[in-house]
Amino acid sequence: MARIARTHRPGERHHITNRTSRNFPAFLDDEDRSFFLWLLSELYERFKVEVEAFCLMTNHYHIVAEADLEQLARAMHRLGFLYTQYFNNRHELRGPLFSDRFYSSPVNDPAYHANVVRYIHRNPLAMDADMDLASYEWSSYGAYLGLTHIHWLGTGPTLELFDGSTGMFADFVEDEKHDLWIPTLLDVQRSLAVVSCASPSEVIEYQPRRPNIGLQLFCLLANEWLSSSIASIAAFTGVSETTVRRLLDRAQKGRISDEDFARLMQRTSVELGPIPELPTWWADSWHL
Numbered sequence: 001m002a003r004i005a006r007t008h009r010p011g012e013r014h015h016i017t018n019r020t021s022r023n024f025p026a027f028l029d030d031e032d033r034s035f036f037l038w039l040l041s042e043l044y045e046r047f048k049v050e051v052e053a054f055c056l057m058t059n060h061y062h063i064v065a066e067a068d069l070e071q072l073a074r075a076m077h078r079l080g081f082l083y084t085q086y087f088n089n090r091h092e093l094r095g096p097l098f099s100d101r102f103y104s105s106p107v108n109d110p111a112y113h114a115n116v117v118r119y120i121h122r123n124p125l126a127m128d129a130d131m132d133l134a135s136y137e138w139s140s141y142g143a144y145l146g147l148t149h150i151h152w153l154g155t156g157p158t159l160e161l162f163d164g165s166t167g168m169f170a171d172f173v174e175d176e177k178h179d180l181w182i183p184t185l186l187d188v189q190r191s192l193a194v195v196s197c198a199s200p201s202e203v204i205e206y207q208p209r210r211p212n213i214g215l216q217l218f219c220l221l222a223n224e225w226l227s228s229s230i231a232s233i234a235a236f237t238g239v240s241e242t243t244v245r246r247l248l249d250r251a252q253k254g255r256i257s258d259e260d261f262a263r264l265m266q267r268t269s270v271e272l273g274p275i276p277e278l279p280t281w282w283a284d285s286w287h288l
Contacts, residue, residue: 013052013157014072015116018080018102019060026059026098028091033138035086036061039079041152047075050154055120055139058127062120064107066157076102114161118173133174145170183272185228185236188221191272195264206239213254217265219244220251225272 020026027033033056043049043065049072053064065072084097107113121141124131134142142148144155145166162168172178193200196214203214215237222228222236230248234241254261 012069013064013066013107013113014069014104015107015120016063016065016072016076016102016104017060018076018098020097021095021099023059024097026061026087027056027138030137032087032090036079036083037138039082041150043075043079044152046078047071049075051152052154052158053117053120053140053144054153055123055136055141057123062123064113064117064120064158066154069104072104110161113158114172117158118178121173134170141173183226185222185226185232187272188218188226188268192218192221192268195267195271204237206237206243211250213261213264216247216251216254217261217268219247220255221265221268223248 027036036056037054040051040054040063043051047067049065049067051063051065053062055062067075080098080102087097088094107116121133121139121144124133124136124139133139134145134147136142140150140153140155143150143153144159159166159169162172189200189204192203192214196203198214203212204218205212206215218237219233222233223230228236230241230244234244237244239247251261255265256262
C-alpha cells in the first residue's frame with residue numbers, strides 16, 4: 001500500500017519522535033546518548049533543521065524542530081541511519097534499531113507549541129515522578145533555564161511565547177496546574193454510553209450475529225481520536241484483533257453512508273469534549 005504523503009508548509013515547526021523496534025533500548029549508556037546528540041547538532045549545518053527542544057528516553061526520543069519537511073525527512077533519515085550504524089557496531093548487534101518511519105506532527109499554533117515543549121521536557125517524570133527536571137542531562141530543559149549551554153539549540157521561539165522569561169517558562173513546565181486532560185478508552189466508552197442511552201457494558205458488547213453500531217463507533221473513535229492500537233482496543237473490548245479490524249472497516253463506511261451513525265459520532269464528540277492535540281497517548285505503552 002502506498003504511503004500517504006505528509007502535509008506541510010515550508011519552514012514549519014514539527015514534533016518528531018521515534019521508538020525502537022520491539023522496545024529494545026535506544027541508548028545503553030551515556031556514550032550512546034552523547035553520540036546521538038552530536039549527530040543531532042549537525043542537522044542545522046547540513047539540512048537547515050533548527051532544533052528547538054529534545055529529550056532522550058530509554059527506547060525513544062522527542063525533538064521539536066523547524067524545517068522544510070523534505071529537508072527534515074533527509075535529516076531524520078541520516079540521523080537514524082548513522083546512529084543505528086554506530087549503535088550496532090559498538091554493541092555488536094545487527095538489523096534496524098528504530099521503527100521504520102519517524103512520527104511527525106505539525107506544530108502550527110502557539111498553544112500547541114508551548115504544550116508540546118512542556119510535554120517533551122516532562123517526559124523524564126515517567127521514569128521518576130520525583131525527578132528534578134532541570135537536572136536531567138539528556139533533555140534541553142536545562143539549557144532553557146540557562147543551567148547549560150547548547151550552542152546549536154534554538155530556544156528563542158519557545159521563550160518568546162513567555163515574553164522571554166525563563167521563570168514563566170519553568171512555571172509552565174513544572175507546575176501540575178498546567179496539565180491537560182487526556183481522554184482514555186474508558187472516557188470514550190462512558191461518553192458513548194451517555195449519548196446512546198445504554199450502559200457502558202452494552203455499548204462495547206460484541207454479538208457476532210447482531211451488529212453493534214456502538215462498538216463499531218467505539219473502535220473508530222478509539223483508533224482515530226486516541227490513536228489507540230488495534231491490540232489495545234481488542235484487549236479493552238475483549239474481542240479479537242481481526243474483529244476490531246472488521247469493525248473499523250464497517251465504521252469507516254458507516255460514517256459516510258449512515259446518517260444515524262454520523263449523528264451518533266457527532267453527539268459523542270460533543271459529550272466527550274475537545275481533545276488536546278498532544279501525542280501523549282502515542283507513548284503511553286512504551287517502556288520509558
